[in-house]
Structure formats: structure tokens, C-alpha cells
Amino acid sequence: MIRISLDLMGGDFGPQVVIPGAAKALDRHPDISFVFYGLKEQCDPVLAKFPKLKEKSVFHDCELAVSMSEKPSQALRRGRYISTMWRSIEAVKTGEADVAVSAGNTGALMAMAKFCLRTMANIERPAIAAIWPTLKGESIVLDVGATIGADAQQLMDFALMGGAMARALFEVERPTVGLLNVGVEEMKGQEEVKEAGRLLREANIDSLEYSGFVEGNDLGKGTVDVVVTEGFSGNIALKTAEGTAKQIGEYLRAAMSRTLLARIGYLFAKSAFDMLREKLDPSKVNGGVFLGLNGIVIKSHGGANAEGIAAAIEVGYDMAKNGLNQKIENDLKKYHAKRLPPMGPEAA
Template sequence: MGGDQAPEMIVQGVDIALERSPDLKIILVGDEALILSLLKTTKRLKKHFPEIIHTKKVIADEEKPSVALRQGQGSSMSLAIDLVGNGKADCVVSAGNTGALMAISKKVLRLMPGIDRPAIAGFFPTKHGESVMLDLGANISCDAKNLVQFSIMGQIFVRTVLGLRRPVVGILNVGIEGQKGNNCVREAAATLQRMTNMPFEFYGFVEGDDIPAGTVDVIVTDGFSGNIALKTAEGTSQLISQFLRDAFHNSLLSKIGYLLVRSAVKQLRQRIDPRRYNGAMVLGLNGIAVKSHGSTDALGFANAIGVAADMKRYRFLEKVCEELINNDFDLPEEQSKLATTA
């Protein structure tokens, strides 16, 4: 029931996801009467009839996470997360209130041993393919320990889901020089540089222009900077698309020119389309939770479902736990105690 165009966008997105992966089993949580009326407009979902859990209670987009945590019991978001918590579903996908999703997921699914805070990770297009950035907004401020844990989770994710054998990790900073940045990023960098014989390479500091350049495979930052980078990238993508539309409608000659290059323009639009990269993963939980952008459409939501399904197919949770327990990441003393407890 969450999202600017929900629940229509959700139902249509599930329908697209089923076209791509007919083996998916879907549970829809929300207003049953409204959902049933929307199923009539679908192609595949009405044939592969989903389970519906009825509730009219919805967490509003503007609701504070603390309020949602106290009063959200019985809401569509809370019931959906409970399904993952009690093992009746493998993953939850929501386009609703991000703060509420984080708060309720953390309470119900719990943190993985050795992880202090969950982080939101998302894909970014680059010159070389795709990179992953975290955190994108779950933690406005972070300490060095958090950034090191984000680095570990991020490199496991790209090895598991993207198939990279030895990913390169970088910390987002105001410069690449070692003395740049605050104590938090410098301490995190020093810790990562001490890690040897690990299945990833630490590049050092990266700047904003390194993100689209694909300098590293994993960009690590706090949620404040990460969310600004994400929204800037999405806005730039929309601006470029608008510029293209304007350029090819300025004159008759430009319209003729468009006919000659439209296949290339189509490829460009697809490459920078934010819907293609929709689906931010909440890493660090004992369960799979994926946050869809609230303003996306059905295609974007289908991509978010695909991200969640891939995390389950490639056993992401199991692999993170295995690495946290079995590898000596040369963590600072208080972090080592967490890993030992795991």
C-alpha cells in the first residue's frame, strides 16, 4: 500500500515480475477489496492468484519511524515484514515509508551478529557497468566502525549478486589524499588498509566523480552523503532525458535527425533510467528487505522484486554470516568481540 501510485503500481509491478520469473510466489498485504479489483486488470497475476492478507491500516509516508514502530502493528508494512520474520516469506519489498521500513525491519528481523547498524545499498550505473553504494540514508551519521562493516557487507554483496571475484572498495571523501576528510573516514580507511589476505581490495578514498567513472565496485559512505549522491544522480538522469527531448523537438531538422539516431537515444535512455536501478537493499538484517523508490512505476517496482529474489537465490544472507564468522577481518578490538560472539 506504499508508494506514490500504490496500490495500482504495486500490482502491475508484480505482474511484470511474474513475466520475468514465473516461479515467484507472491503474497500481497493490504486492502483486499481494492487488490481484488486491480487483479482483474493484470495478465499473469490473475492466473497465478496470489495470497492476500487483508488490512486497511497503512503507515503514512510522513509518519515518524518512532511512531510507526509504536503504532504500526497490524499495518500492511508491519504484517509484510512479519511474514519474513516468521519464515512464511523469503523477502519483503516495499515502496512505503523508508524510516518505518528500517525501524520495523530492525525490530522484527534483528541485526546479524557482528553488525551494529543496517545500511541501505543501491546500484549506480558506471562507465564499466554497475557499482554499489552504501549507506543511502539509513544512518545520517556513522563512525569508523560502521563504515568498516558497510565495506565488508558491500563487498560480499557484489561478489554474491554481481559475481565479481575480487571487488574494489572505496570510501567517499572530499579528496583522495590520505589527510583529507574527518577522523571517521580516516580511521575507517586505516582499518581497511590493515586488512590483508581478504577477498577484496581497498582502493582508498574516492570523490564524487569516481562514482560514474566506476573507479571502484563498492562506494562506502554515511547515509547523509549517500542519499544526497543518490538523489543528485536521479535528478541528473531526469535532466539529461529532458534535454534530449527538448533538443530533438526544437525544429523540423532536429526531428529528422532524431529519426536517424533514435535507436542510440533509446539505448542511452535505458542506460540512465533510474527504474533500471530501483530496489535498495537493507543489508545487515537477518532477513531480506528491499526498499523501492516511492515515486517509481510498475517497471521500477518489478526491478525491486527482482533484486529481492536474486538475494534469496544467491544465498546472500548465508554468505554474509559465513564470512563474518569464518574470516578474520582484523577489526578493531570492540568489533572483534562482536565477530567472536557471532
């Protein structure tokens, strides 16, 4: 049984969409049980429509919900201990749940997750990892926006955590890892990225295969299993790709409705277009994974529909089922054990 704590009030639509999303996820994975955190008055009428879900869940009424526009510091001050967001995270800390899922505001969720769960030993900063659809399948890209900037050691940590996530998700033993850069030649790029490349090459880590630098166009190709970058560039890459996909979708729609012949062609090829639409549907690949905390938290898009919420829940389900955090902790331990001088003061 995978126990998922869910913030019912998160996202642009709150329980109206989060609860149906949970129902979908449960349909597909009967071994889920839910711990819900919500405002009773708003949730009860929706929950009543999903008796099967109600049966597989425990509901906790909370005092308040964090709004989508609240600043992280304000959300933390106002919502600590008592908000649906905080309490769904706390359930992971207390062991009531294996993973927390929220579609609430990213900054607030990260601030609360850090405050409540704390970062893992040897990890300075958490990262947000995105699952990126590629021509070969899927890759993991991190950090897509937890923090701006990262030094070489932090990029190294991201590589280790991303590698562990790839092993949890893709069933590869030694995932390939690339550092996002502006050129494949060694002399180009940010100092931190170059230094991280040196660290990764020298560390020669068992749990991942360092493949060198990759560029923006390698993301869609799926050149490597894990792409590592700091949060500013990572967030810009993610949003640029989403924007480009939407833009091309618009072009396609416009082209297909322009002439009668095109419209007829569209009807013939409708199943092909449906397949394509499915492929480009952002709700199919929803769910940013917070890595580096003592507990797994999944962030869904705020604007996700029920299908998107279900996808985010399923990411959490996979992560918990495949022991993501155990994998990360093991990998970190091995790496740091190798790194510390034997019998040195830090090893004591």
C-alpha cells in the same frame, strides 16, 4: 522457488502499480511465488486482472496501510503487527518469505525492519545499499540514507556487507571497495573515513579488495565495485546524480525540439535515443537493499511505475537466490574471528 512478500499498499500509487509490477516480475521469473499484504477492498479488483499472478500468490488482508508521509515513530506505533508494511517484513522473520519488498515510506520501513528483524550479530547499524549504474556496468553504493554519520567501525561493517552484496550480485570473487572521500591523497578527509581506511588496509580481508579513497566522480566511472560512505553524503550523492541525469535529459529534449533539422535528426536517431532513455530510466535501477538485518528487505522508489516495482522485486529475487545474507554472515564471522584475540574473554 523464491518466495517474496510484497507490501501491496506501498508507494504513491499502491496496488494499482504494485500488482502490475509483481505480474511483470513473475513473467520474467516463473520461479517466484508471492505472499501479498494489502487492504482487500482495494486489491481485489486489481488482482482479478492478473489471474496467473493470483494463482502464484497468497493474499493476506490487513488492518491498515502506512501512509507515505507518516513519521517513522508514528508509523511504528500505529502500524506495528497490523499494517501491510509490518506484516510483509514479518513474513521474512517467520520464514514464510525469503525477502520482503515495499515501496512504502523509507523511514517507516527501516524503523519497522529494524524492530521486527533486528540487526545481525556484530552489526550496530543497518545500511541502505543502492545499485548504481556506471560506465563499466553497476556498482554498489552504501549507505544512501539509513543513518546519518558513521564511525570507522561502522564504515568497516558497510564495506563487509557491500562486498558480500557485490559477490551475490556481480559474480566477482573479490570485489573492489573504495571509501568515498573528498580527495585521493591520504591526508585529506574526515577522521572517521581515514580511520576506516586504516582498518580496511590492516584487516586485509579475504572477501574484498580495499582500493583506497574514491571521489564523487568515481561513482559514475565505476572505479570500484563497492563505494562506502555514511548516509548523509551517500544520500546527497544519490539524489544529486538522479537530479543531474534529469537535468541533462531536459537539456537534450529542449535541444532536439528547437529546430526542424534537430527534429529530423531526432527521428533518424530515434532508436539511439530510445536506448539512451532506457539507460537513464530510473525504473531500471530501482531497489535499495537494507543490509545488516536478519532478513532481506528491498525498498522501491515511492514514485516507481510497474516496471520500477518489477525491478525492485527482481533485486530481491537476485539477493535471495544468491544467498546474500548467508554471504554477509559468513564474511562477518570470518572477519570477527580473525579480529578477536584467541582464547580471550570475548572468544569464549
